[in-house]
Amino acid sequence: MWIVASDFDRTLSHESDKFVIRKDIAEKINSFSKIYKFFVVTGREERYMKLLAPGLSPTGWILENGSLIVVNSKKIINAPKNWFTIRQSISRKLKELGIPHSFGEVIIYVDSWSEEISFESARVERNRRDAMILPPNVEKGSGLRIALKELNVEGKVVAVGDAENDVSLFRVADYKVAVENALPEIKSLADFVLDKEDGDGVVELLDLILSGRFPEGVNIH
Numbered sequence: 360m361w362i363v364a365s366d367f368d369r370t371l372s373h374e375s376d377k378f379v380i381r382k383d384i385a386e387k388i389n390s391f392s393k394i395y396k397f398f399v400v401t402g403r404e405e406r407y408m409k410l411l412a413p414g415l416s417p418t419g420w421i422l423e424n425g426s427l428i429v430v431n432s433k434k435i436i437n438a439p440k441n442w443f444t445i446r447q448s449i450s451r452k453l454k455e456l457g458i459p460h461s462f463g464e465v466i467i468y469v470d471s472w473s474e475e476i477s478f479e480s481a482r483v484e485r486n487r488r489d490a491m492i493l494p495p496n497v498e499k500g501s502g503l504r505i506a507l508k509e510l511n512v513e514g515k516v517v518a519v520g521d522a523e524n525d526v527s528l529f530r531v532a533d534y535k536v537a538v539e540n541a542l543p544e545i546k547s548l549a550d551f552v553l554d555k556e557d558g559d560g561v562v563e564l565l566d567l568i569l570s571g572r573f574p575e576g577v578n579i580h
């Protein structure tokens with residue numbers, strides 16, 4: 360069984376489309392998901408995914424950077440019980456420091472954050488200019504593992520991404536794939552770099568898998 364775990368922003372969707380996924384790309388993923396497994400693994404909240412990915416029906420969603428898993432209409436929170444008390448105290452500290460932030464269902468989002476701040480009971484994950492404050496040990500990779508366990512799915516995991524918060528996804532993958540527009544450090548970690556950017560790159564990957572040309576038939580560059 361092939362299991363594709365794909366980032367969303369700048370991997371499935373393009374900034375010039377205001378991060379809304381193109382219809383042909385969503386349709387390709389929907390048909391792939393009927394044969395194999397496809398998970399969208401994103402830092403984003405569920406409410407944004409409803410707006411940015413209308414009509415997209417993957418096998419499952421790993422949201423808020425691995426802290427919220429949605430499979431088979433079931434929501435699983437990947438955080439310790441005391442996390443929400445910790446989250447309140449972190450929010451108070453951010454307010455004292457004058458750092459604007461917002462809450463997801465589980466995590467804290469900070470836009471355009473360049474300061475180096477660490478917290479005792481939380482982890483800060485950077486993603487390009489933004490940052491997310493999460494429970495310790497919660498990341499995209501651990502979220503994917505929970506989804507696979509919940510669905511009782513086993514197979515070869517192909518992770519595809521573009522930026523820093525995709526590194527943990529690479530750690531749980533059998534094959535690490537970067538889209539053409541990925542950051543240089545992500546490309547250097549990848550087993551394969553796709554010829555195309557964003558969603559066109561992911562379609563390229565899905566076609567390689569569907570036609571049986573992955574991984575042997577891929578030109579490594």
Ligand SMILES: O=C(O)COP(=O)(O)O
Binds near residue numbers: 368400401403486
């Ligand atoms: O903007 C974000 O929250 C990051 O989203 P991504 O993980 O899909 O790249």
